Amino acid sequence: MPVALWHIASVGLELWLAAAAWGAAEILVLSTGGEAPAYLDALRAQLALGQTLLHGMGYTGTRLALVQTADATELDALLATPRPAGAAPTAAAGFAALAQKRATLDLALDHLLRHAPLQTVARGEAAIALPHGAGAALGAIHVDPARCTLCLSCVGACPAGALLDNPQTPQLRFVEKNCVQCGLCVKTCPEDAIRLEPRLQWGPQRSEPRTLRQAQPWRCVRCGKPFGTVQAIEQMLVKLAGHPAFAGAAAERLKMCGDCRVIDMHGGAGTAPSSVPTSHNPR
Secondary structure (H helix, E strand, O other): OOOOOOOHHHOOHHHHHHHHHHOOOOEEEEEOOOOOHHHHHHHHHHHHHHHHHHHHHOOOOOOEEEEEOOOHHHHHHHHHOOOOOOOOOOOOOOOOOOOOHHHHHHHHHHHHHHOOOOOOOOOOOOEEEOOOOOOOOOEEEEEOOOOOOOOOHHHHHOOOOOEEEOOOOOEEEEOHHHOOOOOHHHHHOOOOOEEEEEEEEOOHHHHOOEEEEEOOEEEOOOOOOEEEEHHHHHHHHHHOOOOHHHOHHHHHHHHOOHHHHHHHHOOOOOOOOOOOOHHHOOO
16 A cells, blocks of 8 residues: 655654554555665664564564665566565554654554564563664663752753652652653753663553652751752762851751741841751751
8 A cells, every 4th residue: 555755754653653553564665766865774773673663562574664766667576576474463453643743653552562462471571672872762761879869950851751750759750651762861960860771661551650769858957848858968068068158057058948048047037946856867
């Protein structure tokens, strides 16, 4: 079934995998030789990535391929060449392609995973590993708890809503289905605590928020209000220990919330000491 495109690089995994989910046994992308080499390189990389995903789910055979010819007779001969049929989904998908490519890709992946030939895989634990540097827009991130101070710079940098904070407690959460592996979180992290892992997670865990990092909140030594994390405040105290601006009693202000810090700087008028013991904090 031929499908005309403005340019063969105008579509990608979202349409190819959707076609596979709809029941197509093979998806061929035709290049007539007029495309720039960079487009062809990108197409080959994406086709290889799609093939890796399909093989990881148990769909055998070469289901995605680039065909290069400008001759109609040669094309007919290529299409007539018998090729081994690969495994197909146990049921054809009924969804329609959406205007948002990522949404279409998610629908296709969900269907292909649900009806994959490899039904024996422990979907709650297994994942399909994808090559680094191949432009995989799927995957997870890992956070080093020894480095992360929960500054949440990564949450503000994430364009896809894959990283989430928790207004109630110092916590970093992650929704793998939303992650596009752009690497902005890695570049933004001041502690160099994040690394990427290109992969496709099996099972419903892919769509559910999970906690990557959680820390004990630091409590103001004056009023007991939680702010920041114990790790972040302790690191700040160590780094500023020799600074003349925070010598003596001024060092205590670093342990206070913003309101109490201002009150303390103006002599503490109109305030009462906190009844919350400072033992809530480690130091």
